[in-house]
Amino acid sequence: MMNLFNCLLSEKCPYCRKTLETSKSNIRKGIVIKACPDQHFQKEFHPALETYIENRKTS
Numbered sequence: 001m002m003n004l005f006n007c008l009l010s011e012k013c014p015y016c017r018k019t020l021e022t023s024k025s026n027i028r029k030g031i032v033i034k035a036c037p038d039q040h041f042q043k044e045f046h047p048a049l050e051t052y053i054e055n056r057k058t059s
Contacts, residue, residue, distance in 0.1 A: 041056050
């Protein structure tokens with residue numbers, strides 16, 4: 001049952017389907033940044049704007 005919740009709640013990279021990792025968050029500003037381990041995709045939550053900003057790496 002717990003494994004099902006983890007699958008439903010974990011966010012995945014739309015390109016490689018790996019689970020996004022939270023590593024560059026700014027707790028004081030409340031900004032949460034989740035990124036693909038292979039740097040394909042990044043998703044930021046900005047509470048002041050109440051929105052997500054999604055970026056994909058272009059090479």
